[in-house]
Amino acid sequence: MASFSSDIRPIIGRGPSLVARSLFLGAVSIALMVADHRYGYLNSVRQTMSIVVYPIQWLVDLPSRVTHWTQDSFADRSRLRTENEALTSAMRDADLKLQTLAALTEENRRLRELNEAVGNVTDKRLIAGIMRVDLDPLRHRVLLNKGQIDGVFKGQAILDTHGIFGQVTQVGRFTSEAILISDPEHAIPVRVNRTGLRTIVEGTGSTGRLNLPFLTSEADIKVGDLLIASGLGGIFPSGYPVAEVTRVDRNPSETFATVEAKPMALLDRDYEVMLIWYQPAEVETFTGTGKKAAVPRPEKVRNPS
Amino acid sequence: MSQDRIGLARIIITSIIALLLTITPLPNALNAARPDWMLLLLLYWILNAPLHAGLFYAWVCGLVMDALVGTLLGEHALAFTLVAAVTHRFQFRMRILPILHQAAVVLLLVLLYHWLLYVISGMAGETVSSWLRWLPAVISALFWPVLVSVLDTVNRLSK
Numbered sequence: 001m002a003s004f005s006s007d008i009r010p011i012i013g014r015g016p017s018l019v020a021r022s023l024f025l026g027a028v029s030i031a032l033m034v035a036d037h038r039y040g041y042l043n044s045v046r047q048t049m050s051i052v053v054y055p056i057q058w059l060v061d062l063p064s065r066v067t068h069w070t071q072d073s074f075a076d077r078s079r080l081r082t083e084n085e086a087l088t089s090a091m092r093d094a095d096l097k098l099q100t101l102a103a104l105t106e107e108n109r110r111l112r113e114l115n116e117a118v119g120n121v122t123d124k125r126l127i128a129g130i131m132r133v134d135l136d137p138l139r140h141r142v143l144l145n146k147g148q149i150d151g152v153f154k155g156q157a158i159l160d161t162h163g164i165f166g167q168v169t170q171v172g173r174f175t176s177e178a179i180l181i182s183d184p185e186h187a188i189p190v191r192v193n194r195t196g197l198r199t200i201v202e203g204t205g206s207t208g209r210l211n212l213p214f215l216t217s218e219a220d221i222k223v224g225d226l227l228i229a230s231g232l233g234g235i236f237p238s239g240y241p242v243a244e245v246t247r248v249d250r251n252p253s254e255t256f257a258t259v260e261a262k263p264m265a266l267l268d269r270d271y272e273v274m275l276i277w278y279q280p281a282e283v284e285t286f287t288g289t290g291k292k293a294a295v296p297r298p299e300k301v302r303n304p305s
Numbered sequence: 306m307s308q309d310r311i312g313l314a315r316i317i318i319t320s321i322i323a324l325l326l327t328i329t330p331l332p333n334a335l336n337a338a339r340p341d342w343m344l345l346l347l348l349y350w351i352l353n354a355p356l357h358a359g360l361f362y363a364w365v366c367g368l369v370m371d372a373l374v375g376t377l378l379g380e381h382a383l384a385f386t387l388v389a390a391v392t393h394r395f396q397f398r399m400r401i402l403p404i405l406h407q408a409a410v411v412l413l414l415v416l417l418y419h420w421l422l423y424v425i426s427g428m429a430g431e432t433v434s435s436w437l438r439w440l441p442a443v444i445s446a447l448f449w450p451v452l453v454s455v456l457d458t459v460n461r462l463s464k
Contacts, residue, residue, distance in 0.1 A: 021361075025386040031379075036377050138438065170375060
């Protein structure tokens with residue numbers, strides 16, 4: 001153990017000095033950060049690093065996967081039966097709705113053709129699991145177990161069965177990082193379903209609450225209104241539900257109303273989410289969504305492979 | 306030579322354990338109060354094996370943290386390097402302090418670390434200012450005596 005606790009040689013005075021070394025490493029770190037933040041040069045470095053840390057993430061995620069698997073394998077017969085019945089009835093309901101929807105979709109497509117705007121077509125989707133790994137507690141990010149080898153790309157929209165969940169911010173080789181719509185850095189262009197009014201929904205840092213900062217006091221909006229993605233910005237497919245308005249405060253002395261909404265997606269309870277590929281309509285290429293763009297680092301990759 | 310290798314292996318293994326603890330899922334309330342395991346370990350090795358745990362080790366640990374937690378590459382690396390430099394500068398004084406005094410100094414160092422992260426992420430335009438940000442520093446200082454006693458015991462047993 002000679003090298004451990006009995007080392008009394010001065011660190012300073014051997015090789016480059018402490019200050020010189022910290023200045024050098026500090027400069028390298030700052031260069032890295034600038035390259036990463038401003039220019040996004042480091043995608044390949046990030047990819048490599050994501051492979052390096054993947055075993056750690058895999059290991060931490062392992063217990064939850066094992067319990068999930070054992071629950072699935074040893075589920076008792078009665079539970080499976082009730083689950084099956086519930087699913088069958090849900091399926092029947094969904095089928096009924098689909099029948100009317102097919103006609104509506106067709107009608108909608110014809111109308112859109114009249115408008116010379118091509119609707120959003122979801123070409124492909126992929127189920128991704130959320131890894132049970134804690135990232136920074138102050139930011140709303142999750143790690144998905146699908147990465148570059150599955151064709152995931154930066155800026156890809158993520159949905160769950162109830163609505164829009166978030167988008168991909170970093171793509172690793174086997175994993176990718178996603179930002180939730182409730183992250184304070186995230187903003188998504190929406191439309192009020194009842195009136196067609198367009199606005200932007202921002203995250204607040206709390207999973208149950210979103211903020212609509214750009215609605216004037218006279219805006220036609222009320223509690224219970226459904227907010228759907230407008231498709232502006234080209235990230236999210238239009239028409240998918242985002243949130244429901246829960247609070248509207250109009251103060252006549254203020255220009256803007258205080259409007260809050262609750263996300264439709266189960267942001268804090270999801271186990272699996274859906275990554276989608278779609279072709280944004282031509283008319284919806286739109287820049288300058290106001291205060292911030294819909295992507296934290298605006299870089300839109302649209303090729304689906 | 307082989308002693309050296311054992312020491313290095315021990316540093317690497319404990320670092321991996323610290324990284325695992327950094328991302329282990331906790332209930333939401335506890336998650337905000339998670340001690341900064343990686344930084345505590347770094348401070349421990351700087352005080353106990355300064356020849357192995359130098360600034361470069363700190364920098365590499367920071368870079369791995371960045372990849373693990375998903376921050377800007379270099380953010381944790383810079384904070385780790387600077388805190389490690391300060392610790393190296395004062396290591397002789399810190400090593401002779403009683404454990405509780407040492408914990409107080411560690412509190413200052415961890416606060417410096419969180420302040421650096423706060424400034425860096427603020428400059429990158431993505432910061433969260435809430436008092437919760439400073440909670441891990443206090444918790445980390447409380448965990449310092451525990452970490453030191455555990456690692457000292459491990460070192461003594463496997464001498």
